[in-house]
Amino acid sequence: MPKNLPEKWIQGEAKSLNVYSDLGLKDCPVPYLTIYKNKAAKTKNLFCRWLPPEEEDIRDFKGKKRTPYYQSTGFDDPFLAGKEAINWVKEIRNGIEEEKRKKRFNASHSLHHYWSEYFPKLQRECETKRGGTKKINDTRLKWEGGNYGLSLQDWSKKRIDDIDYKDLTDYWELLDERGKIINSDMAETKRQQKTLLNKLFEEARRSDFPSLPEFYFPKIISGSKDSVDWLTKNEWHKLISYVIEKSSNVADKGISRDQYLNLKWNKNNRKNPRNYVDFYDALMTQWFFYTRAEDMPRLRIEWFREGSYETKTGQKEPQAILYMGEVKGHRPKDDSFSYRRNSLKWFRNFQKRKEKRGWCWFDFYDRPPNNPADSQVLETLNFLLQESLKDLRVKKKKRMTWTNIRHTAFALTVDELPELRQRDSLNDFASNGFTTLKMFDSTYLKKLDVERRARESRQKLARKRSVVKK
Structure with a gap:
């Protein structure tokens, strides 16, 4: 419940009130939101102000002292002004997050940018080599293909240094869902996509982010594979x-x-x-x-x-x-x-x-x-x-x-x-x-050994049956 107004405010000695602690408005999302009297504005309506923590502030003051956000609440009643201040600061914070998102999704430093640098070089490198066309087409498919191509993922538009482990785990889950449809463990696809991502990360290190750390990928788990088949x-x-x-x-x-x-x-x-x-x-x-x-x-x-x-x-x-x-x-x-x-x-x-x-x-x-x-x-x-x-x-x-x-x-x-x-x-x-x-060893000998032992066992049992009949 709202508190009684502080005596100093009533007496005119205090010029500002903390929305959370002085007014008791518990839905206030930040600790340092205040309402205050602004004599310079020549109005009885109270103003509100808020200075974000430095690590959250997206404004560039070029080394000068930071100033708070402020705005008129449109009310002279402290409690109504406090409630309006809460709505206002929520909008400010949403705006900050949106601006951060825009900065993260910065095309000049996203995977799309580094793809535009990497792929033409790959084409020039492969166009005269054996299997070059296939490699070019396969790489393009990893970037554009189906609903799983890297370019179709939202995080591919982020600044490359904002891509995080959660983005990659979400992507692995997307590939797993695709695997359920086509009856595949998707392990090979994950390895291929990981390779392409590392190529693009390396492109970013060469041109813009020399200190970009190595990326940690979710574990790739391969399902059991059928042994290879051949003709008898x-x-x-x-x-x-x-x-x-x-x-x-x-x-x-x-x-x-x-x-x-x-x-x-x-x-x-x-x-x-x-x-x-x-x-x-x-x-x-x-x-x-x-x-x-x-x-x-x-x-x-x-x-x-x-x-x-x-x-x-x-x-x-x-x-x-x-x-x-x-x-x-x-x-x-x-x-x-x-x-x-x-x-x-x-x-x-x-x-x-x-x-x-x-x-x-x-x-x-x-x-x-x-x-x-x-x-x-x-x-x-x-x-x-x-x-x-x-x-x-x-x-x-x-x-x-x-x-x-x-x-x-x-x-x-x-x-x-x-x-x-x-x-x-x-x-x-x-x-x-x-x-x-x-x-x-892994492809042929193990299976051949199993077949040989089974064949020898059948022959041995056949000889035993022959002796018994005699």
């Missing part, structure tokens, strides 16, 4: 036999260039004999040299050659060699050698039906400059693979893609050659296939 040896042989049959039974033969070009071909139907010959050659390249799916559109005929190696008896034996003219990341360009004996026969047949230079398969598809992966080559390989497996009634956990053929080539080679399990041998084998020993 029997399924692989069925696939190869099927493809040869669909090629008019010539894919594994040494047909000439003219014979190859005279095979039936239809641009409106990809399931034609000449395409199946190309499909066969792509499968054999994968089988012998373990190329990545992304390599298939860019492989060139001139990267293959026939070389030789020296046997233990000192004899020279011919062999097929693939020189990877372009490799992923910063891996060294190097030769890849087949671990299987019949690679040379396939390679010589392949040479007979191809030009000396050019794309290895589906040369009727245009490859975008510096980015062959944007062509239809890989999509056509996946299409023919999936159609073939459907006709063969081969069913797996998920739809098979070209990466699964790489898994097949790796897994069946190691399964057939137990000596490759020696660490030095396995390291050489992984390097020859342009991968790492760590990846090989």
Whole structure:
């Protein structure tokens, strides 16, 4: 309840009243709001004034003494004036917060500003590099994509040094909601978005905020992943036999260039004999040299050659060699050698039906400059693979893609050659296939070991049953 007015005010000795402590108006949001008599204004109406704490004051006095906000209340009654002062100071404080928000959302120092500096540099850097177009498009998608792109988040318009941990946790929650819809843990998306954010933060440090601290991101939690899938040896042989049959039974033969070009071909139907010959050659390249799916559109005929190696008896034996003219990341360009004996026969047949230079398969598809992966080559390989497996009634956990053929080539080679399990041998084998020993361990060996133990157990139990019957 309002208090009685102080005696000094009544007697005219006091010139001001504290709205909270003198008037007893408990809904006053600040401790130092006062009403006072302003003789200079030549009015009986009381004025109100308030000086914000220095850390809250957004005004710039350029080193001079700060002055309070003030205004007439429009009332000469102290209690009515006090209530009006409360409404007034609330408006002042709201205005201060709005001004602070505007300063925080300062376009000249927001993520949008640093994106406008970073992205053109990325484009110039990537436009002539392998996979550059894909990297540019992927980065643009991280910034603009769907409802989860960084540019669509309110905090992306803040001053970059005002972005806080809560902004990032809110963003992680948004990604989690998206993950529920598409059945994903979104861990990889979070890692990618974190990478882009760090690039933009680094851009800000270089140009405007050299002392900008490292940002702490919420923890990224990965869900359990399915093991990779590959074809069994029997399924692989069925696939190869099927493809040869669909090629008019010539894919594994040494047909000439003219014979190859005279095979039936239809641009409106990809399931034609000449395409199946190309499909066969792509499968054999994968089988012998373990190329990545992304390599298939860019492989060139001139990267293959026939070389030789020296046997233990000192004899020279011919062999097929693939020189990877372009490799992923910063891996060294190097030769890849087949671990299987019949690679040379396939390679010589392949040479007979191809030009000396050019794309290895589906040369009727245009490859975008510096980015062959944007062509239809890989999509056509996946299409023919999936159609073939459907006709063969081969069913797996998920739809098979070209990466699964790489898994097949790796897994069946190691399964057939137990000596490759020696660490030095396995390291050489992984390097020859342009991968790492760590990846090989986690992707193939664990699953192969489980399958091998299960197979051995079945065989052991079968032998026991056979002994019992006797």
